[in-house]
Amino acid sequence: MATHKVGGEVDALCTRCKLTLAHTILAMVGTKIARVRCNTCGGDHAYRGAPGVTDRPSSSSTTRTARASSSSSPSKAEKIIISFEEQLAGKDVASAPRYSPKDTYRVDQVIQHPTFGTGFVTAVRGDKVDITFRGDTKTLVHGRGGAPAEKPVFSPPVRQTTGPADKPQPVSEDAEQLPIPSDEELFPSSGD
Ligand SMILES: [Zn+2]
Secondary structure (H helix, E strand, O other): OOOOOOOOEEEEEEOOOOEEEEEEEEEEEOOEEEEEEEOOOOOEEEOOOOOOOOOOOOHHHOOOOOOOOOOOOOOOOOOOOOOHHHHHHOOOOOOOOEOOOOOOOOOOOEEEEOOOEEEEEEEEEOOEEEEEEOOEEEEEEOOOOOOOOOOOOOOOOOOOOOOOOOOOOOOOOOOOOOOOOOHHHHOOOOOO
């Protein structure tokens, strides 16, 4: 097929006639037809190829090389690598227990391994734990002390209600977390 040029004819979908009809090319961007005039109804519209083919006019022909990304400013795509020491910095290394397969561990817990050294738990999968040591991550077993590993027998009081609790709520597994009513609900203003 010959190369299209302005003034030539092309079959295009007319948006007004809702048919693929002969059009006169009015404008082109590069080798792509940008605008056409329907030979049947005489209407100007953007060129559309056969129905279903999305030939949207792109402005990519104007070579806009991305010069905005300078090396001085940190880009958001930059991968931040945190060293092992930095990852351990915020954790309780001093009271890290020695690793034992009989103990049950939780994520972020720091342990001391006789072979691998200091590490912290990155994942808990049933009776297995992923522990990241310096330069390597090992999958070790835990929770082999007789207690069922599926249900944690000890849950540390990490979740504390920071708001003023009017009355202590009994902790039940079946209890739903009800939203705390706002002041408006507690003290409705009689605006009438
Ligand atoms: Zn038309």
